[in-house]
Amino acid sequence: DGGITQSPKYLFRKEGQNVTLSCEQNLNHDAMYWYRQDPGQGLRLIYYSQIVNDFQKGDIAEGYSVSREKKESFPLTVTSAQKNPTAFYLCATSPGGPDTQYFGPGTRLTVL
């Protein structure tokens, strides 16, 4: 069953704690992306990776970190330095080149 898995769907954390969001894909896509979505804001790019062992900052990378040790996985860590982490987080993949992105189901993070 091909696709993109994000887990968990809902996540609650206390303020000041780091939290890692999972994104796994079996589409064999080279590129992977993390977005943050807030009401009325659309999608904002946090980090992206176009190849294993390489990643680039997006528009709002401060307070976040990523790794890309395997082609299938692109975990996102929300650190305590992120001032307003409560949001809906979306992971996406792409084969690379002029092609659409494929999105996971998202993780809703709530920091209490």
Add this chain to the structure above:
Amino acid sequence: SQELEQSPQSLIVQEGKNLTINCTSSKTLYGLYWYKQKYGEGLIFLMMLQKGGEEKSHEKITAKLDEKKQQSSLHITASQPSHAGIYLCGADRSGGSYIPTFGRGTSLIVHP
């Protein structure tokens, strides 16, 4: 940097009515994508447009890219409650970058 402006921000229509959503860019569009999102879920790809004047249809949804490649419209004919959701346009930031940017989305409600 390229920005995408979507209008209207929200739309409420009666079932059976036609509607149009616009996406306007400050720069030439290199690959314009339309997605649909149900609340709390990931994005579903609808259509991709690349050539000026291009028009594509899927069921009752038609998308066009103008000749100057700076504006796209999404038209829904005879809307149904199943069309409800958030519609987002996305585009490559510059030719060859394949790093997308997104509009803020248009929220559509269809009353039965």
